[in-house]
Amino acid sequence: MAEPLFNRLALIGIGHIGASIAGALKARPGIAARLVVSDANPEHLKRAETLALGDEYQQDAALAVKNADGVILCTPVGSFAGIAEAIAPHLAPGCILSDVGSTKQSVIRDVLPFVPRGVSFVPAHPMAGTEFSGPDAGVPSLFEGRWCLLTPIEGVDEGATHKIEQFWRALGARTARMGAAHHDRVLAIVSHLPHLIAFTICGTADDLADETREEVLQFAATGFRDFTRIAASDPVMWRDIFVNNKDALLEMFSRFSEDAQAMARAVRWGDTDYIEDKIQRSRKIRKSLIDIKQA
Numbered sequence: 525m526a527e528p529l530f531n532r533l534a535l536i537g538i539g540h541i542g543a544s545i546a547g548a549l550k551a552r553p554g555i556a557a558r559l560v561v562s563d564a565n566p567e568h569l570k571r572a573e574t575l576a577l578g579d580e581y582q583q584d585a586a587l588a589v590k591n592a593d594g595v596i597l598c599t600p601v602g603s604f605a606g607i608a609e610a611i612a613p614h615l616a617p618g619c620i621l622s623d624v625g626s627t628k629q630s631v632i633r634d635v636l637p638f639v640p641r642g643v644s645f646v647p648a649h650p651m652a653g654t655e656f657s658g659p660d661a662g663v664p665s666l667f668e669g670r671w672c673l674l675t676p677i678e679g680v681d682e683g684a685t686h687k688i689e690q691f692w693r694a695l696g697a698r699t700a701r702m703g704a705a706h707h708d709r710v711l712a713i714v715s716h717l718p719h720l721i722a723f724t725i726c727g728t729a730d731d732l733a734d735e736t737r738e739e740v741l742q743f744a745a746t747g748f749r750d751f752t753r754i755a756a757s758d759p760v761m762w763r764d765i766f767v768n769n770k771d772a773l774l775e776m777f778s779r780f781s782e783d784a785q786a787m788a789r790a791v792r793w794g795d796t797d798y799i800e801d802k803i804q805r806s807r808k809i810r811k812s813l814i815d816i817k818q819a
Contacts, residue, residue, distance in 0.1 A: 526554065529691055530594035534560040536585050536607060538572045539758070540653060541624050542598035543662025546577035548695045551664045555694050562588035571659040586614045594691075597623040597635075602764030605634035617642035620684045624650055626711060626761075628675040628704035630768035636677065644684030647675045649707065650697060651715075655756040668696030669817070675704040712772035717780060719762055720773065722754035 533549075533556040535542045542561070549556050561578035562585045563569045573581045582588035589595050589611045597604055604625065615621065621643055625631045628647050639645045652670040654661065672692040676685045689699045702710075729740050729748070740748070766773060790798040 528554055528557040529687060529694065530556045530592075532556075532558045532560065532592045533594040533596070534562060534585075534588045534592040535578070535596055535598055536562050536588065536611070537598035538563045538568050538577065538659050539598065539761075540657050540661040540663075541650065541666075542596075543572065543575075543577060543659045544652075544664065544666040545596065545598065545624075545695070546572070547662040547664035548667060550577070552694060555691065556594070560588045560592065568659050575659060575662075577659065577662065585611050589614050589616075589619070591616055593619055595619060595621045597621075597625070600758075600761045600764040601625040601627050601631055601634075601768050602760075604631055605638075608635040608638040612638040612640055615640055615643045619643045620646060620687060622646045622648050622688050624648065626715065626765050627769040628707045632675070632677060632704055644681045645677060646680060646685050646688045647677070647704065648688055648692065649673045649675075649711075650692065652697075655753055655758075657758040657761075665696070667692065670697050672697040672699050673707055674699060674701045675707050676701060708769050708772045709775075712769055712776040716765055716769055716773045717776045719754055719757065720766065720777065721780075722751040723762070725751050726755040 535545060538546065538561050542563075546559060546561060549559055558580065559578040560580045560582060561569065561572050562582045563572065564583065564585070566583060569581050569583055572578065580588075585607055593616065595611070595615065597607060599607065604623065608621075619642075621635070621639060622645070623631055623635070625647070626649055628649065631647050632645075635647075636645055650667055650670065650672040652666045654663065654666075674685060674688060685701075692699050725748075729737065732740060787799070787802060789795070790802075
């Protein structure tokens with residue numbers, strides 16, 4: 525029997541992504557010999573134990589990481605600095621510390637200063653998820669066929685980075701590497717901006733006069749329903765993502781705003797060629813996603 529990738533793996537945070545990792549590991553025995561689940565919320569921790577998501581349960585993250593050879597931060601990115609500071613003195617030499625955060629420059633900024641000598645920090649971002657949250661929202665098959673992006677830090681042991689790649693591939697994901705700044709710009713347009721737009725559109729609908737608002741909800745078309753699905757995502761997680769990737773997000777929002785104004789002018793003046801060209805280009809993007817099985 526092959527040796528496990530990790531003898532003692534600690535998941536800090538057992539929300540949607542943490543629970544999905546735990547479920548995937550449960551379905552694939554042999555990746556982690558022992559899984560420790562930690563969450564500051566005692567109700568989440570109790571529910572995780574009821575669901576048998578791990579082998580051990582610790583509310584105190586410092587106790588959870590003791591003697592672990594792998595630790596993955598699965599909480600909102602705004603909490604990373606505090607957690608990193610709390611667990612740093614308890615990380616064992618040779619341990620690999622990683623994360624699942626959707627922003628990478630802020631994660632490196634907040635975590636790296638606390639990483640002790642002898643511990644390797646490998647930032648990672650599995651690009652998968654739903655609008656649901658909490659331990660019950662775990663989906664063991666969530667990462668199958670999805671991308672996990674790694675943003676290795678210069679000077680970090682290549683063996684540690686390779687091991688995190690192996691881990692995600694074992695959960696069914698595909699992996700790629702890129703710089704942290706490039707990652708944040710890419711995610712700003714493919715994930716963060718669409719969520720910002722969805723939250724804003726739903727907020728606009730909620731601010732309508734009562735009689736109009738009721739009709740919006742009653743007769744909601746597919747497009748609006750898709751926005752509401754995105755807008756149902758965890759508010760703390762997305763608050764932290766917006767604030768911690770604000771430069772790239774605001775840059776992409778500015779470009780989007782200019783394009784939206786141009787489309788509005790085309791509608792106002794009946795520039796059908798411009799409108800049709802935009803729609804055709806959008807259709808090509810959709811077809812490309814289908815062709816590469818990312819739809």
